[in-house]
Amino acid sequence: MHVPSFIYLYDGGKTESLDLNEISVYLKNIFKKTEVQIRKEFIEYCISNLSSEEKEKLIDNLAREISKIKIRKIEHKNLKFEPLQGEIEYEKKRLSSPENKSFGILYDGFELITILSKLIPKEETDFNHCHIIFTNQLFATWDEEDMRYHARVSIYSFPSIISTTGIVEAPARPREFYLKKQLGVDIYTLKEEFKDRFIDYDDPRMTEVMKGYVLQAIFYHITGNPFCEDKNCRLYNAHWQEEVIQTQLNNKNEFCQKHQEIINQIRKDE
Ligand SMILES: [Zn+2]
Numbered sequence: 001m002h003v004p005s006f007i008y009l010y011d012g013g014k015t016e017s018l019d020l021n022e023i024s025v026y027l028k029n030i031f032k033k034t035e036v037q038i039r040k041e042f043i044e045y046c047i048s049n050l051s052s053e054e055k056e057k058l059i060d061n062l063a064r065e066i067s068k069i070k071i072r073k074i075e076h077k078n079l080k081f082e083p084l085q086g087e088i089e090y091e092k093k094r095l096s097s098p099e100n101k102s103f104g105i106l107y108d109g110f111e112l113i114t115i116l117s118k119l120i121p122k123e124e125t126d127f128n129h130c131h132i133i134f135t136n137q138l139f140a141t142w143d144e145e146d147m148r149y150h151a152r153v154s155i156y157s158f159p160s161i162i163s164t165t166g167i168v169e170a171p172a173r174p175r176e177f178y179l180k181k182q183l184g185v186d187i188y189t190l191k192e193e194f195k196d197r198f199i200d201y202d203d204p205r206m207t208e209v210m211k212g213y214v215l216q217a218i219f220y221h222i223t224g225n226p227f228c229e230d231k232n233c234r235l236y237n238a239h240w241q242e243e244v245i246q247t248q249l250n251n252k253n254e255f256c257q258k259h260q261e262i263i264n265q266i267r268k269d270e
Pocket of ligand 1: 228229230233234235255256257258259260
């Protein structure tokens with residue numbers, strides 16, 4: 001088992017409730033010999049050493065590429081449109097001022113990773129380096145079974161991406177929530193009633209929840225398999241909000257026995 005020497009956490013989640021320092025301390029307690037670095041938002045970090053001319057050119061290209069991977073129709077795979085000038089300008093603006101949030105746009109997650117992967121510094125492109133990008137962009141992947149895109153919390157690859165918007169929007173809320181919403185109960189009343197049963201925007205539980213997603217990304221990096229079948233393990237692939245809360249918050253042992261042993265082994269070896 002090869003544990004990477006470097007883990008980079010990119011701070012693009014754009015929510016005060018995500019504390020990367022706390023996550024980094026948590027990781028250092030497991031991966032004792034690994035250097036855990038917190039970096040700026042990924043694209044901002046990657047372009048920080050370029051001249052202003054190079055920066056401008058790269059942002060122009062990125063804006064064009066990223067506006068092409070917007071998902072226009074949830075039930076159409078890879079329907080690539082030539083983006084409108086206004087859409088390219090929107091992305092340019094978002095990329096040039098990292099404090100801008102992206103609202104209501106869904107991107108193709110694998111295409112996004114392809115675009116981002118080209119920006120990783122050459123000397124950090126081997127498996128000794130694990131890049132984990134936090135973003136507030138919402139992304140989705142195509143599901144062959146029901147022939148539509150599904151929003152996702154994370155995609156594990158090189159680099160891995162984890163979305164602070166995805167954690168709110170992707171796992172389904174309890175069925176009663178949707179039922180009551182349909183019956184016309186207002187959203188504030190609903191959010192109050194169901195607050196223990198789903199993660200919301202700027203949720204104070206965000207950091208604790210994201211520890212599990214970061215570990216999934218690292219397990220993917222080390223073993224090729226980020227997930228566990230056990231609902232009482234942080235590596236469980238949750239599809240419902242209540243499963244997220246169970247696996248990441250209400251689970252007093254953190255890991256199943258098998259993964260606890262692996263984690264103990266890593267702690268000892270390192
Ligand atoms: Zn497990």
